Amino acid sequence: xxxxxxxxxxxxxxxxxxxxxxxxxxxxxxxxxxxxxxxxxxxxxxxxxxxxxxxxxxxxxxxxxxxxxxxxxxxxxxxxxxxxxxxxxxxxxxxxxxxxxxxxxxxxxxxxxxxxxxxxxxxxxxxxxxxxxxxxxxxxxxxxxxxxxxxxxxxxxxxxxxxxxxxxxxxxxxxxxxxxxxxxxxxxxxxxxxxxxxxxxxxxxxxxxxxxxxxxxxxxxxxxxxxxxxxxxxxxxxxxxxxxxxxxxxxxxxxxxxxxxxxxxxx
Numbered sequence: 001x002x003x004x005x006x007x008x009x010x011x012x013x014x015x016x017x018x019x020x021x022x023x024x025x026x027x028x029x030x031x032x033x034x035x036x037x038x039x040x041x042x043x044x045x046x047x048x049x050x051x052x053x054x055x056x057x058x059x060x061x062x063x064x065x066x067x068x069x070x071x072x073x074x075x076x077x078x079x080x081x082x083x084x085x086x087x088x089x090x091x092x093x094x095x096x097x098x099x100x101x102x103x104x105x106x107x108x109x110x111x112x113x114x115x116x117x118x119x120x121x122x123x124x125x126x127x128x129x130x131x132x133x134x135x136x137x138x139x140x141x142x143x144x145x146x147x148x149x150x151x152x153x154x155x156x157x158x159x160x161x162x163x164x165x166x167x168x169x170x171x172x173x174x175x176x177x178x179x180x181x182x183x184x185x186x187x188x189x190x191x192x193x194x195x196x197x198x199x200x201x202x203x204x205x206x207x208x209x210x211x212x213x214x215x216x217x218x219x220x221x222x223x224x225x226x227x228x229x230x231x232x233x234x235x236x237x238x239x240x241x242x243x244x245x246x247x248x249x250x251x252x253x254x255x256x257x258x259x260x261x262x263x264x265x266x267x
Contacts, residue, residue, distance in 0.1 A: 001124050002202075003240035012199040013240045016133065019208050021125050023262035026118055029172035029183045030097035030191060030255045031109060033090045036080060039109050048102035049079040049250040055100040056251040057085055058168075058228060063157040065233055071157045072251065080105075083252055095171045097189045097255035103220045103247035106192045106256035117194040118259035120221045120242065121211045127185035127224070127239045129178030135238045137178035137185045144231060149175055149187030151237050156230035168227055168252070186237045187229065189255035190222040197221045197244030219244030226253035 006013040039045060049055035055078040063071035077086040080100045083093070101109075103117075110116050118126070129137055136143060143149045147164040154161040166174070170188055177183045195213030197220060202211060213221060221244055225237035236243060245254065 001121060001240070003238075007234070007236050007238070007241050010199055011236075011242055012197075012202070013242060015203070017202070017208065019121055019125075019211055021119075021122050022210055024118070024122055025260040025262060026122070026126050026182070027257045027259075028177065028181050030189060030257050031106075032095050032172055033080065033098045034094040036098040036101070036109060037090070039112050040080075043112060045105075045108060045112075047080055047100070047105045047250070048248050049100045050081075052250075053077065055079060056249075057083075058252055060157045060160075065157065068233075071228075078252070079250075093169070095173070096169045097172055097184075099169065099189060099252050099255055100250045101192075101255065102250050103192045103245075105250075109256075110258045113258050115258040115260040117192055117256065119210070119212050120193045120195045120223060122259055123191065123193050123223045124239055126180060126182050127178065129180040129182065129185075131179070135240075137182070137239065138176070143187070143237065147175075149184065149237060150227045151187045151225065152228055152230035156228070156232055166227065170227070184224075186224050186239065188227055189224070189253050190226045190243065191224050192254065192256040193221045193223055195221045197242070217244075218246065220247050222254065228253050 001019045002016045003013040054074055054076045056072040057075040057078050059073035060071055075085040080098050082088045134140055150166050150170045153163040173183050196217030198214045201214040221242055229237045
């Protein structure tokens, strides 16, 4: 797990370390709009963005690489139901990952489904698909020259060529799965995990069996990068890469998948 050095100095990817995780299962894909709609319809659940009345939507109009985050616009009525704000809907996006969901929303869905959010260690183990210390789910070959995942194509943040066929999110099964059968472990959407983020807790704790984050923090660990990642400013579409957001943060490029305990077997 981990890497020799971080993408950004405060990411805490390093060092490379040996870990073990107990058996678990995980959804092959990120949770889709279709799945989340069923959950919301059956439970009446209201998401964080719906409660707030707004969420962050990508807007390149006044964006600049010199001003990180300038590409996000606080958009009224944006939510998982209306990903671009008022007047938008999920037509054609039924099998795309649900977005504009907070960590609290992801946990609520996982609880309803009888599962939980994966730990960062579980997520990275699943993402590697049995490949030792490779950058990506398929190996070390760059995804920039060939289309192996959904990341930004063109000059970020103004020019998006959509050369891979997707201007934003893509269907959750759009690219080949890794050797464990997991789709889109990098690119498309960042994914919430169960752990609180820390730059160095994993080093200081020394825990190598089923490691988890610290008992408290300000942000939850995000893994996998998104369709907005670009090598010019953020090469976090790698398996060891990590970021964090406050549990109530909602944007158009964060989703999640669900972990479960292993199936019981009959002796």
